[in-house]
Amino acid sequence: MSQRQVLQVFEQYQKARTQFVQMVAELATRPQNIETLQNAGVMSLLRPLLLDVVPTIQQTAALALGRLANYNDDLAEAVVKGDILPQLVYSLAEQNRFYKKAAAFVLRAVGKHSPQLAQAIVDCGALDTLVICLEDFDPGVKEAAAWALGYIARHNGELSQAVVDAGAVPLLVLCIQEPEIALKRIAASALSDISKHSPELAQTVVDAGAIAHLAQMILNLDAKLKRQVLSALSQIAKHSVDLAEMVVEAEIFPVVLTCLKDKDEYVKKNASTLIREIAKHTPELSQLIVNAGGVAAVIDCIGSCKGNIRLPGIMMLGYVAAHSENLAMAVIISKGVPQLAVCLSEESEDHIKAAAAWALGQIGRHTPEHARAVAVTNALPILLTLYMSQDSSEDLQIKSKKAIKNILQKCTYLPALEPFLYDAPPNILKHVVGQFSKVLPHDSKARRLFVTSGGLKKVQEIKAEPGSLLQEYINNINNCYPEEIVRYYSPGYSETLLQRVDSYQPLI
């Protein structure tokens, strides 16, 4: 036999293996094939191929494994149980960039499912090698490593801490400075995942100097990068006043408002979230946002989108208004109340309505002026229907009730209060009558109007327990009018009159 014939055998064998892994990798992209592949024992077949002599086969095998593990957590667990991870981690440090990429993909696919699986990856010592991969020359490898680290850090504080302890943060910060957009995106997302768990982790990210670089990228053209950057900044800012101030000091302020006008919905959402996380800490930070015109921009943003994207903006308005009456006034001046009323009426989901109700309550609770501003937008009847409605969730009911109470206790705008006399439940009626009893003694025009509009009649019809607060309010109102009028409007007055007619003996 010639040498050529001998080599032919090897060649055929290699060809067959290559074809096999390539086909498996391709089949693994379709979810309907996964079940069959799993039943055919693909895991045990792929494992030896990870150690193949030919790098292409190794890489393709890793790719196939990654796709399988990506599909569901059972397969990911099978990867962990098959002792494939140590092998991957070992070769992650040794092999070429294509293999590194594929191996990091497998780690990512395994780690994304649950904290336990991520912990299994950490236990294999993968973090150190992944961190080394972050220092790789090839941006693709860096990207894959950053992605895997981000998915591991996403689950909980301990895993995040492990990632930080492996020294990933400074390298991730270096990665966001790279020219490749995809790498920047992934690194920003990983930083966001790390800093979201606790103030200490966020502080670590800040200490690595991430804020300045992140803040620079707000104006980037790429929408997905903007999403991640804004999310990272908001995750940093949410923990404490100091961190929020650090974020503000990076001069994000007029710039971030442009993101509220972005085409991309999630950029809008994340920008609103960032502003909300900053505004919620102190009145000073809120003031800063108000002075930068942030409230107007957020209100416009709320007007321009629907659903969950509105939610952070609505909450931001509530937080700003909650801090002080001047800030609440600023929200009113920026035409925030009509927008919130619109949200309240046209949104379909309860939690958004609840947020809008809460925000309105925060705006209206300061002074009669504020309450009036809320009342004239006709938000109160909507709040009342939400409170009374059986379909509303419990949270929404509680929030609308609180909002109604807060606003009513300050409201002196009687035309808005009047409808409440007719259709409010007793626990709210108490506040309405209380407001009337406070206003009427001092306002003659209102007294007149109160009689002509039938309010007095309604008040007489209210059944209050003697000695209760409600009775006291009713007495206060009655004291503002002559006795005959009060009696005239009391229920059953006509019958007493008729009785008097009966009992009257005409003098002849």
Add this chain to the structure above:
Amino acid sequence: MATLVTLQNRLPFIESQYYYRNRTADGHRKKEYDAAVKIQSWFRGCRVRAYIRYLHKMMTIIQKWWRGYLGRKQYRQMVKTAYLTMKMNFYNEMAVRIQKRWRGYKIRKYCFNYYYLKEYLRAISDTNQAIREALEEFAEMKAREKKKADLEKEEKRKQNQARKTHYLLSTKQSPGIYNSPFRDPDPMEFELRKVRACHMTPPRPQIQQTDYEDLSSWLACTSKRSFPRSDILPPINRKQYQGPFRDIAEVLQQRYKPLQPTLRVATSINSLRDAQEELKREEWKHRVNDNMFLPFSNYNKNEKYIPMIHTSTKYTGISYGQKPFQEEEPEKWISNKNFQTVFPPFALFEKYGKLYSRAGEIV
């Protein structure tokens, strides 16, 4: 005597009298005594009562004065406190007035300044307006950019389409489908005229994927060819090559002729330093004496020159400076005096290098 006798006669009478009288006296004695005691007690009682009355009177006087004193003292005290309270009340009232005014002023000026608040709110609404406008403008700009990019993309797509369907271009002989003789030509026709056809550009060279075909890659698994290949880079210049070209053999010969660098290129850049190093090494190798030559220091001033044995002689020559270079023949001299210069020195050259102007004249 008679008296005596009478007396004696009367003795029994006297006796009886004595006895009788004594008896009556004794009979009254108790009563009298009691009476005396009574009288005395009454008197003494009167006396003591009078004394006590006297004492009481005195005591009243004393108490009257003392109480009067105390009362007056207390009254003065009361008046003093009342005065003080009155004063304090007055002061407090005045202080309240002052504080009221001041606090009202301060609060109105610094805390709840209505005009300031109004101004602030106005400023906020101005800022809001400005921000809204700016953002609107920004969004518009973005939209414009996007539109432009879309248009460009569309244009490119059209061009591509035109290139692909370039064969639909009308020729002189037969009009294309876009160039109906009954209507105005379609815009696509002009597009077709503008672009070049696809097949006019040279086809991309197809790179053979020989990853696993030949065995050498399997054996040398880290060789470059075994890596997955990225797409081939696009050609840098898409223009047609313009001839006429040289004969290919000539070009190839030119291309693969052995390198003949110039002397300047062939010498290494640090050849000078190498040569210096080499020279130093050579010098060190051939040196006999390692003592350094230190010409101008004091180091070897006191060192005596030791002549070599072979060159030393006791017949030394005249030392330098003693020996004249010119032969002297004093007997031919006409005078012992030296020559003297006859002409004065040329004045102009004396000033050479100094200033000639009057302004900077040397004094």
